[in-house]
Amino acid sequence: MIEIKNLHAKVDGKDILKGVDLTIRPGEVHAIMGPNGAGKSTLSYVLAGREGYEVTEGSVTYYGKDLLALEPEQRAAEGVFLAFQYPVEIPGVANTTFLKTAINAMRKHRGEKELDAMQFLKLIREKTKALGMSDEMLKRAVNVGFSGGEKKRNETLQMAVLEPKFAILDETDSGLDIDALKIVAEGVNALRSPERSMLVITHYQRLLDYIVPDHVHVLAAGRVVKSGGKELALELEKNGYRDFGVNEAA
Amino acid sequence: MAAQPETIDQVRAVTEQKYKYGFTTDIESDVAPKGLNEDIVRFISAKKNEPEWLLEWRLKAFRVWQTMEEPQWAAVSFPPIDYQDAHYYAAPKQKAGPKSLDEVDPELLKTYAKLGIPLREQEILAGVEGSEGKSPAIAVDAVFDSVSVATTFKAKLEEMGIIFCAISEAVQKHPDLVKKYLGSVVPYTDNFYATLNCAVFTDGSFVYIPKGVRCPMELSTYFRINQANTGQFERTLIIADAGSHVSYLEGCTAPQRDENQLHAAVVELVAMDDATIKYSTVQNWYPGNAEGVGGIYNFVTKRGACRGKNSKISWTQVETGSAITWKYPSCILQGDNSVGEFYSVAITNNFQQADTGTKMIHIGKNTRSTIVSKGISAGKAQQTYRGLVKILPKAEGARNHTQCDSLLIGDQCGAHTVPYIESRNRSARIEHEATTAKISDDQLFYCRQRGIAEEDAVSLIVNGFCKEVLKELPMEFAVEAQKLVGISLEGSVG
Numbered sequence: 234m235i236e237i238k239n240l241h242a243k244v245d246g247k248d249i250l251k252g253v254d255l256t257i258r259p260g261e262v263h264a265i266m267g268p269n270g271a272g273k274s275t276l277s278y279v280l281a282g283r284e285g286y287e288v289t290e291g292s293v294t295y296y297g298k299d300l301l302a303l304e305p306e307q308r309a310a311e312g313v314f315l316a317f318q319y320p321v322e323i324p325g326v327a328n329t330t331f332l333k334t335a336i337n338a339m340r341k342h343r344g345e346k347e348l349d350a351m352q353f354l355k356l357i358r359e360k361t362k363a364l365g366m367s368d369e370m371l372k373r374a375v376n377v378g379f380s381g382g383e384k385k386r387n388e389t390l391q392m393a394v395l396e397p398k399f400a401i402l403d404e405t406d407s408g409l410d411i412d413a414l415k416i417v418a419e420g421v422n423a424l425r426s427p428e429r430s431m432l433v434i435t436h437y438q439r440l441l442d443y444i445v446p447d448h449v450h451v452l453a454a455g456r457v458v459k460s461g462g463k464e465l466a467l468e469l470e471k472n473g474y475r476d477f478g479v480n481e482a483a
Numbered sequence: 484m485a486a487q488p489e490t491i492d493q494v495r496a497v498t499e500q501k502y503k504y505g506f507t508t509d510i511e512s513d514v515a516p517k518g519l520n521e522d523i524v525r526f527i528s529a530k531k532n533e534p535e536w537l538l539e540w541r542l543k544a545f546r547v548w549q550t551m552e553e554p555q556w557a558a559v560s561f562p563p564i565d566y567q568d569a570h571y572y573a574a575p576k577q578k579a580g581p582k583s584l585d586e587v588d589p590e591l592l593k594t595y596a597k598l599g600i601p602l603r604e605q606e607i608l609a610g611v612e613g614s615e616g617k618s619p620a621i622a623v624d625a626v627f628d629s630v631s632v633a634t635t636f637k638a639k640l641e642e643m644g645i646i647f648c649a650i651s652e653a654v655q656k657h658p659d660l661v662k663k664y665l666g667s668v669v670p671y672t673d674n675f676y677a678t679l680n681c682a683v684f685t686d687g688s689f690v691y692i693p694k695g696v697r698c699p700m701e702l703s704t705y706f707r708i709n710q711a712n713t714g715q716f717e718r719t720l721i722i723a724d725a726g727s728h729v730s731y732l733e734g735c736t737a738p739q740r741d742e743n744q745l746h747a748a749v750v751e752l753v754a755m756d757d758a759t760i761k762y763s764t765v766q767n768w769y770p771g772n773a774e775g776v777g778g779i780y781n782f783v784t785k786r787g788a789c790r791g792k793n794s795k796i797s798w799t800q801v802e803t804g805s806a807i808t809w810k811y812p813s814c815i816l817q818g819d820n821s822v823g824e825f826y827s828v829a830i831t832n833n834f835q836q837a838d839t840g841t842k843m844i845h846i847g848k849n850t851r852s853t854i855v856s857k858g859i860s861a862g863k864a865q866q867t868y869r870g871l872v873k874i875l876p877k878a879e880g881a882r883n884h885t886q887c888d889s890l891l892i893g894d895q896c897g898a899h900t901v902p903y904i905e906s907r908n909r910s911a912r913i914e915h916e917a918t919t920a921k922i923s924d925d926q927l928f929y930c931r932q933r934g935i936a937e938e939d940a941v942s943l944i945v946n947g948f949c950k951e952v953l954k955e956l957p958m959e960f961a962v963e964a965q966k967l968v969g970i971s972l973e974g975s976v977g
Contacts, residue, residue, distance in 0.1 A: 281928075304931070305928065321928075324948065325947030331943070338935050
């Protein structure tokens with residue numbers, strides 16, 4: 234279980250999160266919606282532990298552990314996964330090399346035996362096949378020359394291989410056409426399980442047609458201002474964020 | 484993108500760089516008195532029992548050297564070197580030259596074992612028999628301070644007519660070859676450090692591959708400076724006769740000492756018609772500590788002559804060590820259709836300085852050269868790529884492609900690219916590409932979010948950056964080099 238309590242955070246000296254409360258149980262999919270500048274991406278970076286995002290108040294308890302006390306790589310090894318809005322390019326490093334380094338670093342952290350080349354190959358073939366992806370993508374350098382859709386699918390593949398307990402999807406729909414969006418959503422849905430929680434961050438309701446959440450929260454001006462079921466998303470689509478004191482052309 | 488303040492702090496807080504070869508060996512040595520004069524030159528020559536012509540050559544070089552000045556054009560700075568305050572000869576004490584490994588001081592063998600250098604011929608042979616066809620064996624020549632202590636696989640190579648031995652031995656046994664080629668690529672008047680080397684060189688490796696022979700194994704020389712206050716001046720000479728092929732690797736380490744030590748080597752390569760020489764270096768001399776105290780001054784002249792048509796010389800270097808590196812492995816492309824290649828990774832951390840690059844001199848028709856240089860700077864290190872591409876009037880159809888990429892870690896280091904291009908033939912095609920990048924905080928965070936600790940992330944990213952060059956190394960050393968890349972940058976972030 235993940236419990237976010239009264240979370241305040243600053244970026245460049247500016248208060249962005251001003252008391253976020255959120256509880257996510259195993260297997261649940263929560264969506265965070267909100268206008269630009271509400272603090273959606275800040276929340277995802279704070280949870281993942283990015284430098285420069287300073288927590289000034291509040292706590293995040295992750296399966297009994299103080300998440301905020303952990304280094305980013307420790308959080309990852311404990312099962313926190315962030316699917317990036319803008320996946321980063323790493324020239325010269327093959328996707329397979331990157332994934333193998335990642336999974337073995339996590340296994341090492343958890344006191345598990347590292348996978349040898351054969352075991353890893355078997356695992357990754359299985360996962361790419363399940364996601365309907367080509368082996369060719371594995372040989373390419375991490376995200377280099379990938380289309381927007383390929384980058385997001387690559388994030389999904391990483392998630393499938395790393396098997397997180399808590400996946401944060403930051404604006405996964407941004408930059409995707411509807412076909413690519415469907416493919417990525419299918420991949421994400423395939424990874425839903427009773428043990429895995431997800432936090433889906435999005436500006437638009439569109440994504441939630443394909444990744445249907447259990448709960449929807451509205452984040453505005455650094456606070457969760459309204460929570461509800463999946464129907465809340467449709468309401469927002471219709472009325473925009475105006476009801477929450479935000480003036481924004483939808 | 485600006486570096487995170489944390490990153491900069493961590494760079495500042497870098498402590499002693501982990502240098503695992505920093506030990507010294509307690510061994511009795513024959514050391515010449517400090518200082519440099521004609522008597523010392525004569526002393527070295529006499530110690531080596533050299534013929535008169537070689538002594539004369541040394542003395543000529545010494546006299547020229549006295550009129551020369553240290554080159555000042557490189558972007559490196561260091562206090563003046565007192566050339567009289569060093570020993571120019573140090574050798575492990577032995578009654579006579581070792582005839583077999585059993586006569587070599589066990590301390591020496593232990594040192595090499597510690598360094599991971601296999602010298603025990605029988606052991607390697609035993610290993611090879613069991614794994615025939617799997618991994619090619621490596622013949623090793625080990626140079627300790629100034630003296631070649633052991634060369635392995637000699638007998639096996641001799642069957643094919645290949646000569647692989649200490650250059651001092653070659654002087655005795657193959658004087659005609661040595662006389663013909665020594666100084667034929669790097670003349671004794673060449674430059675301050677090379678000329679000094681001509682006067683006082685003590686040992687090094689000699690390789691001759693006869694016509695049409697493909698050397699069946701990697702040849703490797705392992706250089707080790709042990710003695711304090713000594714300079715190391717090796718001389719390597721490799722001759723690949725028509726249609727032959729050889730791959731050669733040199734490795735270097737030195738103990739951790741507070742004073743700077745001078746290493747001024749000369750390497751000459753000669754490739755005849757259709758011959759190929761591949762020369763790889765993994766240079767890991769002691770780089771000095773995190774405050775910039777100590778370390779090797781690596782002032783080396785390396786040059787290859789593609790004398791024959793269709794000949795090829797390929798330099799691959801991974802430079803991670805030395806306080807200062809001044810080194811430009813070059814190719815003189817004299818034969819028509821000859822090919823020169825230079826693949827380089829240079830990593831500088833803390834206070835290291837490197838001014839390195841290559842020279843490609845196109846003389847023959849349709850000569851081609853490729854330069855791929857990857858420079859990585861961290862800490863307060865300064866690095867310069869300096870390269871010359873020169874096309875002479877008769878080099879019809881010459882081509883060159885140069886690619887220089889620099890990667891910066893932190894905001895206190897520097898990378899500089901100084902290409903010189905001179906073309907005197909209108910049909911020549913010359914391309915130069917250069918990029919400078921930083922390891923971005925985005926990349927580091929992305930890796931860390933995937934569970935990879937910051938230092939491992941740096942190593943991963945840098946290895947990716949160098950991939951094009953590392954893949955040129957012989958298989959056996961590629962893995963080693965990858966690890967070295969990681970170790971050299973330890974403490975540069977996180």
